[in-house]
Amino acid sequence: MKELTKKVVEFTQERDWDQFHSPENLAKSISIEAGELLECFQWNSEYDIEEVKEELADVMNYCIQMSNKLNLDIKEIVELKLAINAKKYPVEKAKGKPTKYNKL
Amino acid sequence: MKELTKKVVEFTQERDWDQFHSPENLAKSISIEAGELLECFQWNSEYDIEEVKEELADVMNYCIQMSNKLNLDIKEIVELKLAINAKKYPVEKAKGKPTKYNKL
Amino acid sequence: MKELTKKVVEFTQERDWDQFHSPENLAKSISIEAGELLECFQWNSEYDIEEVKEELADVMNYCIQMSNKLNLDIKEIVELKLAINAKKYPVEKAKGKPTKYNKL
Amino acid sequence: MKELTKKVVEFTQERDWDQFHSPENLAKSISIEAGELLECFQWNSEYDIEEVKEELADVMNYCIQMSNKLNLDIKEIVELKLAINAKKYPVEKAKGKPTKYNKL
Numbered sequence: 001m002k003e004l005t006k007k008v009v010e011f012t013q014e015r016d017w018d019q020f021h022s023p024e025n026l027a028k029s030i031s032i033e034a035g036e037l038l039e040c041f042q043w044n045s046e047y048d049i050e051e052v053k054e055e056l057a058d059v060m061n062y063c064i065q066m067s068n069k070l071n072l073d074i075k076e077i078v079e080l081k082l083a084i085n086a087k088k089y090p091v092e093k094a095k096g097k098p099t100k101y102n103k104l
Numbered sequence: 105m106k107e108l109t110k111k112v113v114e115f116t117q118e119r120d121w122d123q124f125h126s127p128e129n130l131a132k133s134i135s136i137e138a139g140e141l142l143e144c145f146q147w148n149s150e151y152d153i154e155e156v157k158e159e160l161a162d163v164m165n166y167c168i169q170m171s172n173k174l175n176l177d178i179k180e181i182v183e184l185k186l187a188i189n190a191k192k193y194p195v196e197k198a199k200g201k202p203t204k205y206n207k208l
Numbered sequence: 209m210k211e212l213t214k215k216v217v218e219f220t221q222e223r224d225w226d227q228f229h230s231p232e233n234l235a236k237s238i239s240i241e242a243g244e245l246l247e248c249f250q251w252n253s254e255y256d257i258e259e260v261k262e263e264l265a266d267v268m269n270y271c272i273q274m275s276n277k278l279n280l281d282i283k284e285i286v287e288l289k290l291a292i293n294a295k296k297y298p299v300e301k302a303k304g305k306p307t308k309y310n311k312l
Numbered sequence: 313m314k315e316l317t318k319k320v321v322e323f324t325q326e327r328d329w330d331q332f333h334s335p336e337n338l339a340k341s342i343s344i345e346a347g348e349l350l351e352c353f354q355w356n357s358e359y360d361i362e363e364v365k366e367e368l369a370d371v372m373n374y375c376i377q378m379s380n381k382l383n384l385d386i387k388e389i390v391e392l393k394l395a396i397n398a399k400k401y402p403v404e405k406a407k408g409k410p411t412k413y414n415k416l
Contacts (some may be wrong), residue, residue, distance in 0.1 A: 007182075022149060024145040030142075031343050035240045037134060041131045043233055052127070052174065054188070056170060056176065057182045060167050060181070061182055061186075063160060064182070070153065077157050082111060082165075084158070129354065139344045140344075148332075225406075246340060255335060260335070261382075261392070264378060267371070268386055280365060283316050285365050285366075288366075289370060290320065302327045304331075
């Protein structure tokens with residue numbers, strides 16, 4: 001992950017794009033790319049795996065940039081959120097149900 | 105990354121949620137969470153780092169699940185996309201500009 | 209509004225696209241187009257008014273289709289929501305503040 | 313529509329929120345609310361009509377605000393886009409197919 005982050009950051013630095021990559025603009029970019037990923041599934045559940053690959057990579061790319069910009073460790077924050085979700089969705093209550101925690 | 109993917113997948117399996125996690129539903133989920141992340145920056149560029157952490161983790165969580173579901177290697181697809189973007193945005197043309205490739 | 213809805217619906221019917229326009233797919237489409245609208249403002253607050261026009265029209269188009277599909281009257285539901293928001297955001301508490309109701 | 317726009321704008325003015333409603337922030341808001349609308353359909357195609365109503369109203373509300381802010385007439389821009397789409401998607405080519413214009 002560190003190696004990948006390094007590559008992503010270098011790509012940006014070589015192009016002097018850091019000036020555009022405020023946390024706010026990165027949040028917009030993640031949303032924009034998430035929309036393009038969703039477009040792969042707009043009218044039915046069939047999809048072109050090559051398109052999905054590229055769009056998912058775009059979302060991840062900006063997520064990596066945001067975590068780097070804010071000095072967040074991806075592994076750490078995802079594990080932290082899993083711990084929070086484990087309390088919101090205890091196995092015995094949530095098993096087999098897609099219900100949101102506030103309606104469980 | 106493999107360790108993290110394993111934890112994310114286990115969380116889902118324990119709750120028998122795999123039945124809901126079609127690629128299509130994961131794409132919707134990434135978009136939904138990206139919207140929540142953007143909400144941290146809705147009215148200005150100030151933000152609560154704790155909220156950003158949680159929302160970014162949610163986006164990453166679903167990205168990890170989608171890559172696992174589709175047997176995609178995150179490192180591989182992000183590097184592949186960097187190579188594609190390097191051609192779309194050659195340093196000498198793109199440097200210091202936020203212009204989209206089709207207008208460069 | 210009724211006249212506009214009629215035109216939007218006719219466009220769809222002529223192309224036999226009604227089969228793709230489930231409420232779920234329309235919700236995805238609204239999100240996708242909202243992402244394209246946001247892209248007009250991705251890196252700064254400057255924008256091309258012609259692009260904004262087209263993308264805003266796309267979002268509105270799918271909103272009109274969804275309201276038609278679900279037999280919802282746009283004027284009615286927006287006014288209803290204004291009434292709900294008026295309680296969530298009483299003038300004396302919310303004036304001049306961008307704070308979300310649950311933190312007011 | 314003019315009457316509805318007037319109500320939406322008054323709601324904002326009473327709260328002195330116009331200062332937050334730049335076109336950019338409204339674009340973010342449309343995306344955020346579109347995500348909440350999509351959440352009504354996150355795990356399956358069933359939905360709670362009351363929730364859908366409120367979220368669709370939120371999207372429309374910000375669309376109305378953006379059109380007002382940019383002096384755009386909703387009917388005009390949607391009709392303009394229909395004319396553009398009619399060329400991209402001629403009936404004889406597009407009928408019964410969900411294919412994007414660049415692949416038709």
